Amino acid sequence: MKLYEFNPFPNPRRVRMFLAEKGINNVEFVQVDVPSGEHRTEEFVKKNPSEVVPVLELDDGTYISESFAISRYFEDAFPEPSLMGSTxxxxxxxxxxxxxxxxxxxxxxxxxxxxxxxxxxxxxxxxxxxxxxxxxxxxxxxxxxxxxxxxxxxxxxxxxxxxxxxxxxxxxxxxxxxxxxxxxxxxxxxxxxxxxxxxxxxxx
Ligand SMILES: N[C@@H](CCC(=O)N[C@@H](CS)C(=O)NCC(=O)O)C(=O)O
CATH class of the missing domain: 1.20.1050.10 (Glutathione S-transferase Yfyf (Class Pi); Chain A, domain 2)
Structure with missing residues (x-):
């Protein structure tokens, strides 16, 4: 799995924190140079037409964007500790x-x-x-x-x-x-x- 992100920005941090709370450490972080406009290149837009980071790439090639949706994926794949509720x-x-x-x-x-x-x-x-x-x-x-x-x-x-x-x-x-x-x-x-x-x- 790869997470396309830009370390200084707040939405990618949401996902990094979520992963840290879950103890998930098999995600490769790939930096996308947002201030230089790399998130608007043809190559990146194929990953996320919304032109924002973060984006998760699963091993089967599926792309998931939106910090909440990425977190939902990890919550369901690794339920403990629960960060989205148990009832x-x-x-x-x-x-x-x-x-x-x-x-x-x-x-x-x-x-x-x-x-x-x-x-x-x-x-x-x-x-x-x-x-x-x-x-x-x-x-x-x-x-x-x-x-x-x-x-x-x-x-x-x-x-x-x-x-x-x-x-x-x-x-x-x-x-x-x-x-x-x-x-x-x-x-x-x-x-x-x-x-x-x-x-x-x-x-x-
Ligand atoms: N709703 C998106 C928002 C993502 C977002 O706004 N990311 C910012 C970085 S914190 C971005 O890529 N901005 C690029 C731009 O505004 O051109 C999410 O939850 O992931």
Whole structure:
């Protein structure tokens, strides 16, 4: 199996963290130079017409993109430790939070990055600063919602560490990296962040 990725970027990190939490170490990492536009070459587009990393290539030549779908593959292939829930209720609550953080944090912070900062520089195709700033506000609402959730929950989706924590950590580290937020404004997130950042998977 091969994972086409670009190490510094947040969505590939979601998959690397997922693999680290599962203890899966037979995946070859192949770097795709996103800032140089390698993800838009004819060769890469055959792997993923959406022109984004990460992409998983299975040994039979199947390509799977979308961080969540790649994680789903590994969850089903290697069920332990479970990161997507073990009962219908647990899975649904985890999916709910994973989707919330994916949309309101990863999505909005990413849109702010592409539209209101230099983003990918020369290879950025279209920028709209107002839309970027609007997404910054939306990311703030997402952080407020998460801060509230973490008042009474140890982890994002309840009392067990899950894929929702992985997506949230990668999104928040991205937001901190591009300096749009400070954890001091969200004390419950800060407590959670200090905990989950110490897991070995955080440095994957
Ligand atoms: N929904 C996709 C998003 C993937 C994504 O946006 N990847 C970024 C890197 S973090 C990318 O390849 N961006 C290239 C571009 O915007 O041109 C997923 O969950 O994997």
């Amino acid at each position: 219908p209720k647990e899975s649904a609550v985890i999916d709910m939070w994973q989707r919330r953080v994916e949309q309101s944090l990863m999505g909005c912070v990413g849109t702010y990055f592409h539209h209101a900062t230099e983003g990918l520089g020369a290879i950025e195709l279209y920028q709209n600063k107002d839309w970027g700033e609007k997404n910054r506000e939306m990311a703030r609402s997402g952080l407020e919602q998460l801060n509230k959730q973490l008042t009474t929950n140890k982890y994002v989706a309840g009392d067990k560490y899950s894929i929702a924590d992985i997506t949230a950590l990668c999104s928040i580290d991205f937001a901190l990296f591009i300096k749009i937020e400070k954890l001091e404004d969200y004390p419950n997130i800060k407590r959670w962040y200090e905990d989950v950042s110490t897991r070995p998977s955080a440095s994957a």
